[in-house]
Amino acid sequence: MKTFKEYIAYPYGLWMIIFIAVPLLVVIWFSFLSNPDFKMGEYTFTLDNYKEFLDPVYLELLYRSFVYAVIATLISFMIAYPLGNLIVSLPEHRQNLMIVLMILPMWVNFLLRTYAWMVLLSGSGLVVKFLGLLGFTDATLLYTQSAVILGMVYNFFPYMLLPIYTSLKKIDPDLLRAATDLGANHFQMFVKVKFPLSLPGIVSGCMMVFMPAVSTFVISNLLGGGKYMLIGNLIEQQFLTANNWNFGSAISMVLMTIIFLVLGIARLIAGKEIDTGGQIL
Amino acid sequence: MKKILLILAVLCLPLMLGGCASDDRAVLNVYNWGDYMDPAIIAQFEKEYNCRVNYETYTSNEDMYVKVKNSSDTYDVLVPSDYMIERLIKEDMLRLINKENITNLANIDSTALNLPFDPGNQYSIPYFYGVLGIIYNTDLVTDPVDSWNILWNDKYASKILMYDSIRDSMGVSLSRLGFSMNETNEANINAARDALIAQKPLVMAYVTDNVKNLMATKDAAMAVVYSGDASIIISDNDSLAFAVPKEGSNAFYDNFVIPKNAQNPELAEKFINYMLTPEVAAKNVEYVGYSTPVTQAVGLLDESWQKNSAFNISKEDLARCEIFKDLPSDILEIYNRAWTEVNVSK
Incomplete structure (x- = not known):
């Protein structure tokens, strides 16, 4: 006899099968095929798509994507952690207001916000004009590496802030007071108590920023002007212009595998504490 | 199992309802590049020929090819470029166009006709270049x-x-x-x-x-x-x-073609002919910006277009x-x- 609860899970299961499991299996299937002229029913099994990826050109691209994503994650963390602490120290109603303000930009479409940055950073945009007033003439911002990283930090920052804020909020203030009572100075209290307790939130936040950043192609396209290709752009190119869906699928699989590995490592770092809250993953 | 079927049936319901619109006008399925035809012209054509144009767009020749080749949807008019027309002819996917129905072919500049991808324009009629x-x-x-x-x-x-x-x-x-x-x-x-x-x-x-x-x-x-x-x-x-x-x-030359499995080829030919009417072609230029092979259309455009070096490409160029x-x-x-x-x- 099945319970009502089990029945209510069916639509979700069906949804996940249709929109997650099946597409994923198709990608895996495609990645092992060779189908040069893109005709239905004409293909052979091969490992060539994976072998091709071992080429230094593509590995360099993978490396670059990781470097960009790590930098974006670190910057987001460095902004979000102090901010999270600051927000937690505010009275309750102000906290909610601050969090809403932080999330507010996400109500506007991601693409629109990125296009807005294109206008702001362009030679005739506000940011460059302002820098000009400060004496930095001829600053180029749009279509630079910094613009790409700025775009990543700006777009994914809320995903860092929210889990950090939640995990900081969950820390029992009595624990911090006990630490100081027992003779820890402010720094020791932070290093030995507060930081470890907020680690699950930090790990979640880092993953939530790292994953979209490492696979983005829109930001590098719009703010990098196609000059700073990332692995996401390569996948996009294989599907949309090069019409090599098989190689594109293979790269997607490689990227997915690596993300899973990173995810596993992150869980190890956070240890058991990851189960105590603040996590989204 | 029955439950799953029921759920599937419920999920499919909107699809079925969407399919039976109460409209007995003839339907023309057009598949064109995005932003490549003034929508006002399509509305005008629907009115004059008492039909409904089902207009879909694509972003590359390859997208169009994959869809036409593998999908069960059929189209009456496509607008592929030169090399893609060559491929479609080679794969026997196009229908011979009855040129008697394309009376406006007389308006077309000869530089856009008889090109290597379709000698004698048996399968394709110029749209823009x-x-x-x-x-x-x-x-x-x-x-x-x-x-x-x-x-x-x-x-x-x-x-x-x-x-x-x-x-x-x-x-x-x-x-x-x-x-x-x-x-x-x-x-x-x-x-x-x-x-x-x-x-x-x-x-x-x-x-x-x-x-x-x-x-x-x-x-x-x-x-x-x-x-x-x-x-x-x-x-x-x-x-x-x-x-x-x-x-x-x-x-590049983008031409109209009619696929072999078109449901309504006669209407498709009317549509193509309509697009080559000088007044219609001129109106379309103002929206699309590319050079039209319809010679009389150029004279109907205002002076800024006549002087526009990107629109009036010289024969030497x-x-x-x-x-x-x-x-x-x-x-x-x-x-x-x-x-x-x-x-x-x-």
């Missing part, structure tokens, strides 16, 4: 713009926009080095790649859609663009001009241009790889 060239700001560019070499001139460092497309950017580099835009020799393709890598530090960005804005704000001095985009940009800005380099360039060929996949592989190396380089 255009060339790849350089749009530049006459206030910023002091040197004459008559060669692709200007894109490699470090005087304009960080003010050059390239076109973010494999065949087009590689084509520019190949043409500059004196090779064909349809080059199949690997060493020559790699030489073009190396030239693009050497050029990269001078390039502001590889774009397809932000050209108008960057040219208008003078952030960019010159850009590689297709003539139709250029003509629209120039029509709003007097200090911009368009040039087709002396080394030659790419010319056009004669220097090559049409892209449908390259075999092993050659395209070399192009893709070369372009990726350009993209990855610093």
